[in-house]
Amino acid sequence: MELYFKLNLSYREFLPYYQGLADKVEVRERQGRILWINGRHFRRFLTDNGIHGQFKLVLDDKGQFVSLEQLT
Numbered sequence: 278m279e280l281y282f283k284l285n286l287s288y289r290e291f292l293p294y295y296q297g298l299a300d301k302v303e304v305r306e307r308q309g310r311i312l313w314i315n316g317r318h319f320r321r322f323l324t325d326n327g328i329h330g331q332f333k334l335v336l337d338d339k340g341q342f343v344s345l346e347q348l349t
Contacts, residue, residue: 280334281348282306284319287327295320306334318345 282304293299314334322328324342328343335343 278338278340279311280306280308280312281331281334282312282334283331285327285329286348288323289326289327291316291319291323291328295323314345315341315342318342322347 284302284304286302294302297317299316302316302319304312304314306312312334319328322330331348333346333348334346337343
């Protein structure tokens, strides 16, 4: 299953996830469903400006994480 969403977090807003103080990032995918994604999956996308862009989340048949890709 592929789910698409936009995320715009400043560096400061993402810092608790990066530090492990917060766990799940809440996003709303294009169809309106709310998703909770472990913040550790976003660490590689963090820049000095934060995390900004469109993403694709891939889940397996059981709804388990497979991959996360930044599209723009």
